[in-house]
Amino acid sequence: MFRTGIVAATLLLGVGVVAAAEDQVALTQTAMKSNLKNAIVLYDMTKGKTTYDQTAVDAALVGLEDVAKRFPSFFPESIKDKRPKGDYYASTKVWTQRADFEAHAATFAKVVGEAKTKVKDLDSLKTEFTAINDACLGCHETYRVKAH
Ligand code: HEC
Secondary structure, three states: OHHHHHHHHHHHHHHHHHHHHHHHHHHHHHHHHHHHHHHHHHHHHHOOOOOOOHHHHHHHHHHHHHHHHOHHHHOOHHHOOOOOOOOEEEOOHHHHOHHHHHHHHHHHHHHHHHHHHHOOOHHHHHHHHHHHHHHHHHHHHHHEEEOO
């Protein structure tokens, strides 16, 4: 009886850990999608698809900074080798080259922080968006893998 209890408890705990990892994968995916959404707001303005709007710029930069500052927390050890359903997943290098990955995250946070103080008009947005985009690409080059 006692033994059965322990086995059952262990099994339950195991399920809990798996569910937590799946939740984390979903959370991480949402954060990555938020990066895309905010980047598109800025990109569309730089291309003249939408008119320059300081309020929208500020909101997008706040959103990017929020994710940037917490970036390493979106990739805990528990989701290593877990693949989300989307088109991309994280390379295992996120965990095996952790210091470099975190350096990319720090660079991303830095350029977004700078953009927050510098972007005042379309020209400055164009300059700063290039720096932000380079930070996205610089990290993806090594740490993001295309699924198909
Ligand atoms: C420090 C590294 C890093 C930076 C900086 C970064 N990303 Fe990513 N990104 C990743 C990793 C790792 C993944 C794969 C994990 C995943 O898709 O859950 C990813 C996935 C994505 C995805 C795919 C999500 C999906 O639906 O599968 C998009 C879109 C994305 N990033 C956009 C951006 C944009 C836009 C920026 C810049 C504004 C950015 N990322 C900056 C590391 C980064």
